[in-house]
Amino acid sequence: MAERLTAEARKQALGGIPGWTEVQGRDAIGKTFVFKDFNEAFGFMTRAALVAEKMDHHPEWRNVYKTVEVVLSTHDSGGVTKLDIELAKAMNAIARLTPG
Numbered sequence: 001m002a003e004r005l006t007a008e009a010r011k012q013a014l015g016g017i018p019g020w021t022e023v024q025g026r027d028a029i030g031k032t033f034v035f036k037d038f039n040e041a042f043g044f045m046t047r048a049a050l051v052a053e054k055m056d057h058h059p060e061w062r063n064v065y066k067t068v069e070v071v072l073s074t075h076d077s078g079g080v081t082k083l084d085i086e087l088a089k090a091m092n093a094i095a096r097l098t099p100g
């Protein structure tokens, strides 16, 4: 099982992934992506879902029209691990290919 990052390691990792912040009240990270329209938002989710499934690491997320709210946490470990950081980076890379 992946190990939870220390608060310090989490903070440092977040510094390298623009837009991601700590979720208040739980050991998780989050980002709200805003795209041009629903098509772009859902395209992002489709691409991200394929990566998540390949990683066997799955997001908590909510889509309303062109906005996708994402929360990442490693449920098996009860907090943020390197898997969440990897998926967050992958999502940022995918979002760059999905113009908002």
Ligand SMILES: C[C@H](O)[C@H](O)[C@H]1CNC2=NC(N)=NC(=O)C2=N1
Residues within 6 Å of the ligand: 056, 057, 058, 059, 072, 073, 074, 075, 076, 077
């Ligand atoms: C059995 C399977 O590998 C686990 O349940 C995986 C699936 N996807 C997961 N996703 C997330 N975000 N956290 C997990 O702990 C997790 N565990």
